[in-house]
Amino acid sequence: LALTALFSALTISTHFRLVDRYWFQVDPWVLYFAVVGITEMARFALRRRERFAVVFGVLPILWLVIVHIAAVPGKIGDAQDFNDSGRVQVGPTHPEFLPIFEAVRDHTPPDAVIDYFRARTMTLLTDRVAIQQTSLDRIRERADYYAQRRGRDYWQPKLTMEQGLALGFEVVWQDANWILWKVTPPEAVPAGTP
Structure with missing residues (x-):
C-alpha cells in the first residue's frame, strides 16, 4: 500500500497537466503513511517513549490543520465575492452553454x-x-x-x-x-x- 500511495503521488505530481482534484484521491494515503513513518522513526529514535513518538507523528497533521485554518477563510471569502459579483463559473449552467x-x-x-x-x-x-x-x-x-x-x-x-x-x-x-x-x-x- 505504501508503494501504491507513493507511485500515485509521483504519477499525479509529474503529469504534464497537473489537476488538483486528483490529489484528493491520494492525499489520505500519503498523509497516513507519512504519519506512520514519522511515528515509527520517532519511536525507534526515542527508544520506546510512546507519547513522544505519537507527538512527532501528529505534528505534520497539526501543521496542515493550522495552514488550512489560516487559508480557508480567504478561499471562502473569494468564493463569496465571486458569487456576489453576479458572475457564473464556466460550466453546464453558464448562460453561454x-x-x-x-x-x-x-x-x-x-x-x-x-x-x-x-x-x-x-x-x-x-x-x-x-x-x-x-x-x-x-x-x-x-x-x-x-x-x-x-x-x-x-x-x-x-x-x-x-x-x-x-x-x-x-x-x-x-x-x-x-x-x-x-x-x-x-x-x-x-x-x-x-
Missing part, C-alpha cells in the same frame, strides 16, 4: 447519439447518449449529431462551416456560440466529396 442543451433536446430524437466535448454533461442534461471524440472520422461513424462550440478546439475537432457542409453535414440549429450539426455517415456522402 444553456442554449446547446436546449437545442439538442428540441432538435434531436431521444435515441440520437450526440458528439459533444463533455459527453457526460450532455447525457445528464439532455437524456441523450453522448460520445466525446476529437476525430471527425469517428464522429461520422458513431454520432448522429455533433454539438460544436464555435471558435474552440478543446476536445473537439476544428471544423469550419465550409468543411462541415463539404462533408455533407447539415446545420440543424446555430447561434453565435454553437452549431448543432446533423452528421452524415461516411457511406452516405456522395462520391467526390471528402
Whole structure:
C-alpha cells in the first residue's frame, strides 16, 4: 500500500497537466503513511517513549490543520465575492452553454447519439447518449449529431462551416456560440466529396 500511495503521488505530481482534484484521491494515503513513518522513526529514535513518538507523528497533521485554518477563510471569502459579483463559473449552467442543451433536446430524437466535448454533461442534461471524440472520422461513424462550440478546439475537432457542409453535414440549429450539426455517415456522402 505504501508503494501504491507513493507511485500515485509521483504519477499525479509529474503529469504534464497537473489537476488538483486528483490529489484528493491520494492525499489520505500519503498523509497516513507519512504519519506512520514519522511515528515509527520517532519511536525507534526515542527508544520506546510512546507519547513522544505519537507527538512527532501528529505534528505534520497539526501543521496542515493550522495552514488550512489560516487559508480557508480567504478561499471562502473569494468564493463569496465571486458569487456576489453576479458572475457564473464556466460550466453546464453558464448562460453561454444553456442554449446547446436546449437545442439538442428540441432538435434531436431521444435515441440520437450526440458528439459533444463533455459527453457526460450532455447525457445528464439532455437524456441523450453522448460520445466525446476529437476525430471527425469517428464522429461520422458513431454520432448522429455533433454539438460544436464555435471558435474552440478543446476536445473537439476544428471544423469550419465550409468543411462541415463539404462533408455533407447539415446545420440543424446555430447561434453565435454553437452549431448543432446533423452528421452524415461516411457511406452516405456522395462520391467526390471528402
